[in-house]
Amino acid sequence: MQNFVFHNPTKILFGRNTVSGQETAELGDKALLVYGQNSIQQTGLYEQVLTSLSKAGVSVVEHGGTRSNPLLDHVRAGIAKVKEERINVIVAVGGGSVIDTAKAIAAGGVVEHDVWKFFIGKKSIKAALPVLTVLTLAAAGSEMNSGMVITNQATQEKFGFGHRLLYPKTSILDPEVTYTVPPDYTAYGAVDAVAHVLEFYMTTQDKDTPVQARFMEGLIHNAMESCERCLRDPHDYGGRANLMWTATLALNGLIAAGLGRVGFPMHLIEHSLSALYDVPHGAGLSVVIPGWLQWYQKQDAARIARLGRNILPPAEQQKLEGENDAVIAERTIAFLRNWFIQINSPVTLAELDIPAADIPKIAENALALARVWRLNQYTQPVIEEILNLCR
Amino acid sequence: MQNFVFHNPTKILFGRNTVSGQETAELGDKALLVYGQNSIQQTGLYEQVLTSLSKAGVSVVEHGGTRSNPLLDHVRAGIAKVKEERINVIVAVGGGSVIDTAKAIAAGGVVEHDVWKFFIGKKSIKAALPVLTVLTLAAAGSEMNSGMVITNQATQEKFGFGHRLLYPKTSILDPEVTYTVPPDYTAYGAVDAVAHVLEFYMTTQDKDTPVQARFMEGLIHNAMESCERCLRDPHDYGGRANLMWTATLALNGLIAAGLGRVGFPMHLIEHSLSALYDVPHGAGLSVVIPGWLQWYQKQDAARIARLGRNILPPAEQQKLEGENDAVIAERTIAFLRNWFIQINSPVTLAELDIPAADIPKIAENALALARVWRLNQYTQPVIEEILNLCR
Numbered sequence: 001m002q003n004f005v006f007h008n009p010t011k012i013l014f015g016r017n018t019v020s021g022q023e024t025a026e027l028g029d030k031a032l033l034v035y036g037q038n039s040i041q042q043t044g045l046y047e048q049v050l051t052s053l054s055k056a057g058v059s060v061v062e063h064g065g066t067r068s069n070p071l072l073d074h075v076r077a078g079i080a081k082v083k084e085e086r087i088n089v090i091v092a093v094g095g096g097s098v099i100d101t102a103k104a105i106a107a108g109g110v111v112e113h114d115v116w117k118f119f120i121g122k123k124s125i126k127a128a129l130p131v132l133t134v135l136t137l138a139a140a141g142s143e144m145n146s147g148m149v150i151t152n153q154a155t156q157e158k159f160g161f162g163h164r165l166l167y168p169k170t171s172i173l174d175p176e177v178t179y180t181v182p183p184d185y186t187a188y189g190a191v192d193a194v195a196h197v198l199e200f201y202m203t204t205q206d207k208d209t210p211v212q213a214r215f216m217e218g219l220i221h222n223a224m225e226s227c228e229r230c231l232r233d234p235h236d237y238g239g240r241a242n243l244m245w246t247a248t249l250a251l252n253g254l255i256a257a258g259l260g261r262v263g264f265p266m267h268l269i270e271h272s273l274s275a276l277y278d279v280p281h282g283a284g285l286s287v288v289i290p291g292w293l294q295w296y297q298k299q300d301a302a303r304i305a306r307l308g309r310n311i312l313p314p315a316e317q318q319k320l321e322g323e324n325d326a327v328i329a330e331r332t333i334a335f336l337r338n339w340f341i342q343i344n345s346p347v348t349l350a351e352l353d354i355p356a357a358d359i360p361k362i363a364e365n366a367l368a369l370a371r372v373w374r375l376n377q378y379t380q381p382v383i384e385e386i387l388n389l390c391r
Numbered sequence: 392m393q394n395f396v397f398h399n400p401t402k403i404l405f406g407r408n409t410v411s412g413q414e415t416a417e418l419g420d421k422a423l424l425v426y427g428q429n430s431i432q433q434t435g436l437y438e439q440v441l442t443s444l445s446k447a448g449v450s451v452v453e454h455g456g457t458r459s460n461p462l463l464d465h466v467r468a469g470i471a472k473v474k475e476e477r478i479n480v481i482v483a484v485g486g487g488s489v490i491d492t493a494k495a496i497a498a499g500g501v502v503e504h505d506v507w508k509f510f511i512g513k514k515s516i517k518a519a520l521p522v523l524t525v526l527t528l529a530a531a532g533s534e535m536n537s538g539m540v541i542t543n544q545a546t547q548e549k550f551g552f553g554h555r556l557l558y559p560k561t562s563i564l565d566p567e568v569t570y571t572v573p574p575d576y577t578a579y580g581a582v583d584a585v586a587h588v589l590e591f592y593m594t595t596q597d598k599d600t601p602v603q604a605r606f607m608e609g610l611i612h613n614a615m616e617s618c619e620r621c622l623r624d625p626h627d628y629g630g631r632a633n634l635m636w637t638a639t640l641a642l643n644g645l646i647a648a649g650l651g652r653v654g655f656p657m658h659l660i661e662h663s664l665s666a667l668y669d670v671p672h673g674a675g676l677s678v679v680i681p682g683w684l685q686w687y688q689k690q691d692a693a694r695i696a697r698l699g700r701n702i703l704p705p706a707e708q709q710k711l712e713g714e715n716d717a718v719i720a721e722r723t724i725a726f727l728r729n730w731f732i733q734i735n736s737p738v739t740l741a742e743l744d745i746p747a748a749d750i751p752k753i754a755e756n757a758l759a760l761a762r763v764w765r766l767n768q769y770t771q772p773v774i775e776e777i778l779n780l781c782r
Binding site: 001003004005007008009011012013014015016129151173175208209210211214215217218219222226237238241242245246249254257258311314317318334 | 392393394396397398399400402403404405406407408409423432514563566599600601602605606608609612616617628629632636637640648649687706708709767
């Protein structure tokens with residue numbers, strides 16, 4: 001196990017009827033309410049949050065309209081409101097994009113310089129406003145970590161970073177809030193959680209980490225099982241609850257602690273698909289994962305086989321007894337791919353209407369990010385090779 | 392899943408050479424150093440800690456001599472030093488008993504009334520001194536939770552409670568520090584971790600908690616596997632590291648979050664063994680666990696069988712295919728019992744030199760605690776029945 005520091009101070013309120021303005025009142029009395037398009041108005045959550053904040057004596061300035069792959073301009077507009085209205089707490093009601101936006105506003109709202117300087121490393125964070133989140137989508141994990149990703153449209157940069165002052169103070173996770181998430185986004189969220197776990201599992205620097213490995217194998221099991229429950233019955237409380245907690249634990253730092261240096265190569269390639277074709281993140285990931293694993297198998301079939309020995313159904317495992325790692329790895333990749341198909345998440349570039357002829361262009365885009373992330377193994381030919389396995 | 396609040400603010404520094412006075416200096420400049428008998432002097436850790444504290448500009452008042460099943464009088468003596476010497480940080484170097492003592496001193500050091508009033512519910516905690524721990528034994532989990540157990544010799548009461556202000560601010564977990572833990576205490580520590588997990592796993596109010604269940608099954612696997620490694624080679628860093636992190640995660644609140652009400656019936660009975668015969672906690676637990684499971688099997692063989700389906704070796708699982716829960720539960724209990732035997736932890740009262748004739752007396756002692764813990768199912772005849780299965 002590699003040395004690590006684990007320190008996650010976010011308070012989680014999990015369960016039915018946990019949405020409460022009182023928690024916000026403990027952090028501040030004038031809130032910037034960050035949210036997305038209009039789904040929270042449709043579901044009634046918007047009204048519920050406003051009423052409970054008002055009851056708790058918290059006044060509210062609205063900042064709606066966050067879109068997926070959230071934008072720097074929208075962050076800057078939020079920061080302007082913070083300064084003008086003397087906001088002292090940020091309340092994010094939404095999924096990963098909304099929460100990421102709230103974190104960036106929390107950091108930018110207490111300094112005079114432009115917030116982008118934090119992203120490009122010209123300034124470092126010394127303070128931030130407190131952030132409270134009300135999660136509406138089991139997927140990104142931003143509700144219990146310190147990271148965020150924001151896109152600067154002017155410079156065409158999509159940059160992310162994290163800082164310990166940006167952990168949400170409190171995150172409210174009410175599984176019932178996600179009853180209205182449609183089947184496609186329920187599936188994409190589960191894929192995102194699976195992808196986070198797989199990135200750590202596959203790229204870990206240190207494999208003498210059975211504590212983390214078993215935790216991760218369990219989380220993949222849980223993501224699959226609970227997603228299936230939610231698709232069968234969107235109002236299955238246990239399904240929604242287990243999927244929500246799984247997605248949070250997949251990226252709160254715990255499974256990564258002790259692994260040493262890890263990379264996010266599948267996210268690297270998916271970033272380009274989202275950036276160039278505006279495909280949903282989870283849909284892009286279910287295309288990239290099987291192709292990347294197919295490519296990675298040549299490097300470390302044993303690791304993929306270990307995963308298979310722990311997540312394949314017992315009957316399959318018995319059939320595979322005595323087989324070598326390559327065979328079991330192959331079967332594991334097929335198992336994950338078939339599962340993506342089963343939950344109606346795409347598994348080929350063609351399903352995303354991305355022509356094979358674009359592969360060099362996508363690889364070029366991904367290469368730029370590979371340099372930023374220092375994933376030096378991912379050269380243009382390597383990325384093209386992987387993308388060809390995703391056709 | 393049941394509603395829960397999860398909020399664990401302890402910062403963990405894990406790994407080689409993490410013992411540093413600097414971490415203490417961030418919390419205070421005058422430390423009370425709490426430690427046990429004299430093992431830390433023998434191993435050199437005492438010198439190492441004192442030197443690093445001195446380098447960091449932290450002055451030290453010593454408070455050694457904490458014994459297992461730590462005593463109220465020793466806590467009170469520490470509190471007197473805190474007040475007299477204007478201590479502003481408590482540094483605990485030891486295992487669960489030392490850390491529990493440090494927490495009680497931290498709470499009692501900032502109030503005028505006697506610290507025992509917190510334990511009997513006459514006063515509630517409003518503040519506490521910061522606690523930093525340097526862990527020397529993988530077992531109790533006190534390094535990342537807010538609980539403690541202290542014995543009042545005058546009243547013959549052994550009481551425990553927890554408070555959110557008593558989470559250690561920082562815990563330093565250096566697996567190399569545990570290289571010198573002898574085989575018997577290495578084994579007892581692993582048994583303690585297994586017992587913590589089993590209590591939650593078996594007594595959970597809500598069984599629609601696969602996230603927690605899979606995490607727990609993984610931790611039991613890890614405790615067994617890493618303990619075996621440490622017994623084979625006390626200097627196996629990976630073995631020590633995985634055992635240490637497993638024991639911490641077994642009782643830091645994460646696996647319990649969402650289970651609803653849980654009980655600690657195995658600890659209930661073991662408490663009496665320790666209190667009456669001064670047996671090591673882990674040794675008592677390995678006697679109680681198989682007997683308790685044998686008794687519990689009549690109530691919920693399905694739960695024990697679920698555990699078996701996930702922790703029994705694959706070859707055994709295949710042999711058991713098609714068998715009913717009772718058969719698999721029986722096999723699971725035998726598996727755990729055999730493992731305790733394998734690591735030289737006792738599995739019968741006789742091995743602890745406790746005569747069967749004492750069973751009514753032990754049950755009477757445990758009954759008193761059952762009332763405090765509100766484990767109403769545990770009447771005198773029930774406890775006697777369980778103890779008879781531990782003979």
